[in-house]
Amino acid sequence: MNKNIIIAGVGGQGILTIAAVIDLAAMNNGLHVKQAEVHGMSQRGGAVESHLRISDAEIFSDLIPRGKADLILAIEPMESLRYLPFLSKDGVIVTATEAFKNIANYPEEDSIRAEIEKSARHVFVDAEALARSVGNPKSFNVVMLGAAAPYIGIGAEQLEKAIAQLFAAKGEEIVEMNLLAFRKGLAN
Amino acid sequence: MTNKKLLLGAEAIALAAIDAGISGVYAYPGTPSTEITEYIQRSKIAKQNGVRSKWSSNEKTAYEAALGMSYAGKRSLVCMKHVGLNVAADAFMNSAITGVNGGLVVVVADDPSMHSSQNEQDTRAYGRFAYLPVIEPSNQQETYDAVRYAFDLSELVKLPVLLRITTRLSHSRAAVLQQVAKAQNALNPSTEKKNWILLPSNARVNYAGLLGKQQQLTDISEASPLNKVVEGSGPKAVIAFGIAYNYVMEVKQAEKLDIPVLKISQYPLPEKKLKAFVEKYDDVLIAEEGYPIYEELLKGFFGNAKFRGRLDGALPRMGELSPDALAKALGVPMPELKAIPAVVANRPPMLCQGCGHGDLFVAMNRVFESYPAKHVFSDIGCYTLGALPPYDAISTCVDMGASITMAKGASDAGLHPAVAVIGDSTFTHSGITGLIDAVNDGTSVTIIISDNATVAMTGGQESSGDGNLYDICKGVGVDEAHIRVIEPLKKNMEKNMAVLKEEFEYRGVSVVIAQRECVQVMLKNKKQRNKTAAAKAAV
Numbered sequence: 001m002n003k004n005i006i007i008a009g010v011g012g013q014g015i016l017t018i019a020a021v022i023d024l025a026a027m028n029n030g031l032h033v034k035q036a037e038v039h040g041m042s043q044r045g046g047a048v049e050s051h052l053r054i055s056d057a058e059i060f061s062d063l064i065p066r067g068k069a070d071l072i073l074a075i076e077p078m079e080s081l082r083y084l085p086f087l088s089k090d091g092v093i094v095t096a097t098e099a100f101k102n103i104a105n106y107p108e109e110d111s112i113r114a115e116i117e118k119s120a121r122h123v124f125v126d127a128e129a130l131a132r133s134v135g136n137p138k139s140f141n142v143v144m145l146g147a148a149a150p151y152i153g154i155g156a157e158q159l160e161k162a163i164a165q166l167f168a169a170k171g172e173e174i175v176e177m178n179l180l181a182f183r184k185g186l187a188n
Numbered sequence: 189m190t191n192k193k194l195l196l197g198a199e200a201i202a203l204a205a206i207d208a209g210i211s212g213v214y215a216y217p218g219t220p221s222t223e224i225t226e227y228i229q230r231s232k233i234a235k236q237n238g239v240r241s242k243w244s245s246n247e248k249t250a251y252e253a254a255l256g257m258s259y260a261g262k263r264s265l266v267c268m269k270h271v272g273l274n275v276a277a278d279a280f281m282n283s284a285i286t287g288v289n290g291g292l293v294v295v296v297a298d299d300p301s302m303h304s305s306q307n308e309q310d311t312r313a314y315g316r317f318a319y320l321p322v323i324e325p326s327n328q329q330e331t332y333d334a335v336r337y338a339f340d341l342s343e344l345v346k347l348p349v350l351l352r353i354t355t356r357l358s359h360s361r362a363a364v365l366q367q368v369a370k371a372q373n374a375l376n377p378s379t380e381k382k383n384w385i386l387l388p389s390n391a392r393v394n395y396a397g398l399l400g401k402q403q404q405l406t407d408i409s410e411a412s413p414l415n416k417v418v419e420g421s422g423p424k425a426v427i428a429f430g431i432a433y434n435y436v437m438e439v440k441q442a443e444k445l446d447i448p449v450l451k452i453s454q455y456p457l458p459e460k461k462l463k464a465f466v467e468k469y470d471d472v473l474i475a476e477e478g479y480p481i482y483e484e485l486l487k488g489f490f491g492n493a494k495f496r497g498r499l500d501g502a503l504p505r506m507g508e509l510s511p512d513a514l515a516k517a518l519g520v521p522m523p524e525l526k527a528i529p530a531v532v533a534n535r536p537p538m539l540c541q542g543c544g545h546g547d548l549f550v551a552m553n554r555v556f557e558s559y560p561a562k563h564v565f566s567d568i569g570c571y572t573l574g575a576l577p578p579y580d581a582i583s584t585c586v587d588m589g590a591s592i593t594m595a596k597g598a599s600d601a602g603l604h605p606a607v608a609v610i611g612d613s614t615f616t617h618s619g620i621t622g623l624i625d626a627v628n629d630g631t632s633v634t635i636i637i638s639d640n641a642t643v644a645m646t647g648g649q650e651s652s653g654d655g656n657l658y659d660i661c662k663g664v665g666v667d668e669a670h671i672r673v674i675e676p677l678k679k680n681m682e683k684n685m686a687v688l689k690e691e692f693e694y695r696g697v698s699v700v701i702a703q704r705e706c707v708q709v710m711l712k713n714k715k716q717r718n719k720t721a722a723a724k725a726a727v
Contacts, residue, residue, distance in 0.1 A: 023361065027192070027194060027363060032363070033194065033361065033362060033363060034361065034362050035194075035361040035362075036356060036359060037196075037359055038359065039219060039220060039222075039223070039304075039359050039647075040219030040303060040645070044537040044538060044539070044540065044645075045537055045538045045540065046535055046536055046537035046538070047534075047535040057441075060327075060433075060437040060441060061434045061435050061437075061510075061511045062434065063435075064511075065510075066512050066522070066525055067522070067523040067524075067525050068442075078533070078535075081528060081529050081531070081532045082528060082532050084525075084526040084527065084528055085525045085526055085527065089524075102538065103534075103535055104577075105533050107531045107532075107533055111531045112531060115529040115531055119529070120526070
């Protein structure tokens with residue numbers, strides 16, 4: 001078992017919460033985990049990514065080698081393309097469809113969609129609509145985690161358990177809401 | 189389930205230091221070192237044990253306080269980013285001459301590739317410069333264990349021990365197994381006055397003592413579990429320093445290469461181990477995360493051709509290493525890669541929506557429209573992003589505090605208006621002394637302190653001059669008529685522009701304090717208030 005995952009987005013979009021759930025689920029399953037993240041200047045509205053590696057064998061590099069990512073999980077469509085050199089030949093892109101436009105020269109959304117379609121196997125997720133349907137737009141990232149769950153190499157029930165653990169301190173209501181968001185994404 | 193904790197490299201250092209029995213941590217925030225101190229500040233155990241952890245004004249004050257705690261016999265940790273050690277260098281270099289009493293570990297986090305920094309200087313050079321032992325762990329568990337080891341080593345050899353990490357280790361998580369915690373040292377102030385009073389007569393003796401310890405340090409490196417050989421068959425071999433070891437092993441594992449690897453994580457170099465290894469092979473790749481310090485040394489002035497690395501182009505001359513760089517250097521063919529489509533636009537960091545720095549820059553830019561040229565000396569913090577569009581507001585960013593002193597020098601040369609923009613925390617870090625120079629010299633400068641009441645870029649740590657900036661400026665002698673306080677909001681634009689224009693025109697030292705709370709801190713505080721209110725309502 002060996003999965004290399006790049007989680008991509010824009011500073012402040014909550015990619016580290018996604019990483020934390022996968023980390024926890026992997027640890028619970030006795031797997032090795034390494035997860036590199038971006039702190040500092042780029043967090044101010046810049047492009048950010050996390051390299052997440054899980055394996056049943058020892059993991060040496062904190063960074064995923066180019067061409068060896070199994071999954072790009074993107075919270076923003078243009079960001080899904082930024083890390084393409086890392087994606088393996090058969091790798092999958094799971095991306096939200098909602099563009100985050102904080103730059104003046106944001107490209108045509110259709111051209112981004114077209115590039116994703118021709119670049120790799122892909123799953124588009126209308127994460128905002130799904131998050132709204134569970135009553136909390138902030139659960140956007142957990143919806144995305146649900147949509148990517150089939151490609152993570154850890155069972156959905158294990159990821160749900162990790163969500164419950166991670167959000168336990170925030171109360172049962174928050175746990176339930178996030179589980180609902182996860183399932184919405186999974187059923188996407 | 190295991191009892192392992194998933195920790196960033198930075199957090200592994202923090203937890204290890206608490207478990208090693210520190211009585212205090214001293215630091216000024218700086219990426220990628222900030223999370224070490226933050227972890228200790230949040231730790232319940234550290235609180236219970238009375239470990240002091242408040243932020244210092246700058247790295248020099250932090251270092252000296254840590255040294256003082258060591259003098260008193262207790263263990264102390266001091267943390268900074270690489271350029272922070274430049275600020276603390278005077279204390280650092282001389283602490284090698286005094287030596288320590290309680291264990292002192294100096295953690296310096298380097299930032300190769302300059303993710304959040306203005307250079308990629310390699311702290312290991314400082315280690316050699318000071319003749320101090322340096323530890324450079326490769327992964328999170330080794331980092332945890334190395335901190336305990338470094339404290340013990342510090343007390344054994346009576347020297348500060350430098351622990352060097354880089355961004356990738358500091359900001360990457362892996363599982364860490366904790367050791368049994370050690371109790372803090374008892375208060376036991378040093379009585380060895382000659383060690384601590386660096387009069388030349390004492391300093392000469394101490395320096396000879398430091399030189400005399402070098403063989404012992406080498407012997408310890410020789411036996412250190414941090415330096416080890418991973419067997420393989422020749423004729424090609426790799427010497428991997430610190431985190432470079434991970435990348436070599438990644439390639440070795442993935443490609444099933446049988447190359448021998450010598451891992452170095454403790455300096456001074458273990459000479460015998462190194463010599464025995466090097467003699468066996470004809471082609472030795474030297475992989476260092478940072479400057480090719482040891483490559484230069486091993487290659488020698490006349491260039492022993494069997495050593496390859498950053499100097500001959502086998503590895504990139506600058507920037508952080510990666511598994512890809514190591515694969516290439518070891519002759520592994522790169523798979524065909526997907527390219528980044530041309531449609532992808534850059535997304536650089538930027539000031540937040542509703543940030544006061546932005547409204548200040550707009551006002552300042554508009555005032556400058558009435559001048560033939562705009563020169564604004566700036567500094568290090570979120571407001572450095574004022575260099576980027578749409579603001580294009582600043583002309584310089586060099587080192588902490590340099591805005592004020594560079595504006596002074598330019599003013600001395602005849603530039604008018606000479607304007608500096610500095611953050612509140614950078615001002616108390618290294619700006620006050622420059623302001624005193626300007627006051628004493630009667631220089632025509634306008635210092636704008638963009639005061640958001642926090643250290644924002646590194647995540648909103650408390651700012652040491654919070655609430656006192658006006659009094660500080662007054663206290664160092666700035667004429668109160670020219671200490672102006674403005675609130676950089678859109679609705680105050682015209683008023684603020686008038687204030688700026690008046691002070692630009694004043695021939696003397698003026699300070700404009702532009703006060704508006706950081707929008708990120710405001711949100712965080714609001715969340716905290718809501719939480720507290722909810723908790724109260726529940727009771």
